[in-house]
Amino acid sequence: MDDAVAAYQLHMSSPAAKGRLELTPQVAGRRPIVMVLGMHRSGTSLCSHVLSMLGVDMADAVGVDRGNDRGHWERWEIVEFHNRILALFNRPYGGICHDFPLPVAWWADPRVAHIRREIVAFVEGRIGRAPFGFKDPRTMRLMPMWRQIVDELRLEPKLVLCLRNPAQVARSLQARDGLHPEIGEHRWFVYMMDFFRFSGAQDVCVLEYERWFDDPRCNADKLASFLGLDWPQAQSELDLAMSDIVDPGLRHDDVSRSRALHPLVASFYKLATRVDADPEARAQIGYISGQFVGFQQLYKPFRQSFEDTAVKLPAVEEAAAAARAAAEERSVADAARLSQADGELQSQRARVTELERAHQADAAALVHASQAAAALQTQVATANEQAAAAATRLSGMLGEIEALRARVAELAGGLHGERARVAALEHELDTQRVRLAEVQRERDAGAAALARAQHDRAEEERALRAEMTSLRAKVEASRAAGRTAVAALRAEIERAQQRLQERAVAAGAMADDIASLRRQAAITEAEAERHGTDAAQLRAQVGQLREAAEESERAAQERDAAAAAMTDEIAELRHAAARAGRAAEQDTAHAAALRAEIAALRRQAERADQMARQRAASAAAVEAENAALREAGDRAAQDAHERDAALRAELAALRHDVAAARRVGRAMIAALRVDPAPLPRRSEPDGWWGVGLRRLGWRPQLRGAGRAAAG
Numbered sequence: 001m002d003d004a005v006a007a008y009q010l011h012m013s014s015p016a017a018k019g020r021l022e023l024t025p026q027v028a029g030r031r032p033i034v035m036v037l038g039m040h041r042s043g044t045s046l047c048s049h050v051l052s053m054l055g056v057d058m059a060d061a062v063g064v065d066r067g068n069d070r071g072h073w074e075r076w077e078i079v080e081f082h083n084r085i086l087a088l089f090n091r092p093y094g095g096i097c098h099d100f101p102l103p104v105a106w107w108a109d110p111r112v113a114h115i116r117r118e119i120v121a122f123v124e125g126r127i128g129r130a131p132f133g134f135k136d137p138r139t140m141r142l143m144p145m146w147r148q149i150v151d152e153l154r155l156e157p158k159l160v161l162c163l164r165n166p167a168q169v170a171r172s173l174q175a176r177d178g179l180h181p182e183i184g185e186h187r188w189f190v191y192m193m194d195f196f197r198f199s200g201a202q203d204v205c206v207l208e209y210e211r212w213f214d215d216p217r218c219n220a221d222k223l224a225s226f227l228g229l230d231w232p233q234a235q236s237e238l239d240l241a242m243s244d245i246v247d248p249g250l251r252h253d254d255v256s257r258s259r260a261l262h263p264l265v266a267s268f269y270k271l272a273t274r275v276d277a278d279p280e281a282r283a284q285i286g287y288i289s290g291q292f293v294g295f296q297q298l299y300k301p302f303r304q305s306f307e308d309t310a311v312k313l314p315a316v317e318e319a320a321a322a323a324r325a326a327a328e329e330r331s332v333a334d335a336a337r338l339s340q341a342d343g344e345l346q347s348q349r350a351r352v353t354e355l356e357r358a359h360q361a362d363a364a365a366l367v368h369a370s371q372a373a374a375a376l377q378t379q380v381a382t383a384n385e386q387a388a389a390a391a392t393r394l395s396g397m398l399g400e401i402e403a404l405r406a407r408v409a410e411l412a413g414g415l416h417g418e419r420a421r422v423a424a425l426e427h428e429l430d431t432q433r434v435r436l437a438e439v440q441r442e443r444d445a446g447a448a449a450l451a452r453a454q455h456d457r458a459e460e461e462r463a464l465r466a467e468m469t470s471l472r473a474k475v476e477a478s479r480a481a482g483r484t485a486v487a488a489l490r491a492e493i494e495r496a497q498q499r500l501q502e503r504a505v506a507a508g509a510m511a512d513d514i515a516s517l518r519r520q521a522a523i524t525e526a527e528a529e530r531h532g533t534d535a536a537q538l539r540a541q542v543g544q545l546r547e548a549a550e551e552s553e554r555a556a557q558e559r560d561a562a563a564a565a566m567t568d569e570i571a572e573l574r575h576a577a578a579r580a581g582r583a584a585e586q587d588t589a590h591a592a593a594l595r596a597e598i599a600a601l602r603r604q605a606e607r608a609d610q611m612a613r614q615r616a617a618s619a620a621a622v623e624a625e626n627a628a629l630r631e632a633g634d635r636a637a638q639d640a641h642e643r644d645a646a647l648r649a650e651l652a653a654l655r656h657d658v659a660a661a662r663r664v665g666r667a668m669i670a671a672l673r674v675d676p677a678p679l680p681r682r683s684e685p686d687g688w689w690g691v692g693l694r695r696l697g698w699r700p701q702l703r704g705a706g707r708a709a710a711g
Contacts, residue, residue: 033157510555
């Protein structure tokens with residue numbers, strides 16, 4: 001943002017432009033872009049509406065819906081871009097992970113870069129010479145990407161922060177989205193942290209939500225001053241427009257919730273109200289922001305575990321929903337079968353009632369026929385006809401009884417099927433119990449493996465520590481030996497150098513002696529020649545002197561050879577000292593490699609512990625699922641037993657009804673067998689009615705027998 005900044009001023013360019021705002025750059029440079037930011041339900045739509053009234057291009061559509069009766073006044077394309085970015089990291093607004101921090105350097109993700117280029121193309125195609133801006137609360141969480149966008153398009157952001165009491169924001173989110181008030185306050189705090197963390201030292205215009213209703217002119221003047229806007233019409237027109245936009249009836253604050261539940265959120269809200277006028281407040285906010293980021297990194301493992309669980313939650317919910325649907329289908333099918341059986345039972349009961357009424361009617365008819373036959377022999381024919389009809393009805397009743405027996409057999413078959421289904425459910429329950437036992441065995445095996453791994457890791461650590469101790473001792477011994485050897489070598493080198501110097505001095509003295517002997521020999525020869533002494537004697541002396549000189553030269557050569565050998569030995573000692581130094585360095589490098597290997601083993605052990613904890617959590621989830629399945633199986637078994645008892649009761653009732661019908665049939669048969677009174681003139685009836693009476697059990701009596709019986 002170090003480039004020259006263009007100062008824009010809205011003014012009336014001509015009398016023909018009365019009532020219209022124009023943008024005139026005072027200094028060539030970056031064009032401004034108005035960014036209306038703030039937590040959801042903080043008046044960002046109201047602020048965008050006011051800016052649109054002042055002539056800033058803030059929205060392509062009003063977007064009226066539930067919760068915003070006057071419209072959102074935002075660009076739906078930008079909102080969609082933001083939603084796509086949040087969805088990349090499982091942070092959608094309606095998701096349970098929305099309030100978690102985004103990954104570190106998330107804006108460097110290639111997928112985000114692709115969407116950023118789409119935003120750049122959209123803004124570049126929409127922005128013109130007129131004042132341009134947008135509003136979306138999600139921008140507060142995506143500030144680093146927007147800094148890249150404004151730099152790429154050479155724009156200067158004008159940040160307008162819409163601020164509202166977090167307690168009222170939480171109340172409004174609860175009314176609209178069903179969000180718990182504490183979660184709503186935490187979301188407000190997260191949005192504010194992201195904004196102040198990434199806005200840096202950028203100038204911010206803070207507009208308090210409550211002041212729109214208490215003193216709307218104050219907020220309007222603050223906006224105009226911050227953005228360099230001039231209202232070209234009369235102030236009365238501005239007041240009229242503001243009164244139409246700001247509707248006090250849409251303010252739903254709860255006076256009983258004037259302070260946030262959490263003290264930190266309440267204190268931060270007070271600091272935020274002073275951020276555009278008090279540098280100390282902004283410094284305190286920066287400190288709190290840094291502490292909050294550190295705390296987010298501190299509980300990162302717990303957040304990661306929660307996110308992993310949240311990823312698995314939809315699959316678990318789908319499985320539970322499928323299990324519930326299957327159970328409901330089975331319950332509906334069982335209820336339908338029970339309802340059908342109950343209907344059939346009721347039908348059978350009605351049929352039995354009808355049969356009983358028919359039996360009673362038949363019994364009354366038979367009694368009446370018997371009375372008529374006993375009283376009036378002239379009505380025997382009528383009685384015979386009634387008996388035949390009764391026999392026909394009796395055969396029909398016997399057929400009904402057979403049908404009832406068949407129905408009882410069918411119900412017994414249904415009961416057998418229900419018992420088979422109960423047995424299948426019990427088998428499934430046993431299968432689940434076996435599976436639970438296997439899971440428990442796997443969990444025990446995992447725990448044993450974890451214990452063995454921990455024991456092995458402890459053994460390896462002890463072995464590695466022992467090896468490290470040994471290596472350190474060896475290294476120290478090698479270093480001590482190296483230092484001792486180097487000291488000895490240095491002492492030997494010094495002694496050799498001293499001997500070399502002594503031999504050099506002796507060689508110099510010997511050379512002086514040889515030169516002196518030669519001079520003496522020359523002098524002797526000269527004197528012999530001069531004085532004429534015995535030449536042979538002098539030559540002998542000269543020979544002796546020459547031999548002595550040659551021996552001295554040989555001794556000097558031997559000393560030179562010894563000095564060269566000593567020099568070679570010194571060089572070899574120096575090479576040995578260098579090799580000892582390199583060996584010590586190699587031992588040090590080996591010790592460092594062992595330390596790195598120990599650290600790697602420790603990390604592997606930590607990962608093994610984490611995997612064991614994950615296996616334990618999975619086993620607990622499987623155990624909970626098996627417990628739910630066992631409970632469902634128990635309920636199904638209980639329902640089956642209840643249905644079995646009900647069917648048994650129904651069968652007992654049917655058997656009772658059949659027995660009653662049989663008793664009624666037997667009574668009717670017995671009634672049909674009533675013997676008619678003998679005729680006075682004829683001992684045996686003739687004709688077809690006599691045949692009918694004999695079939696009904698009537699037997700003729702002899703007159704004599706009758707008289708004997710009478711006597």
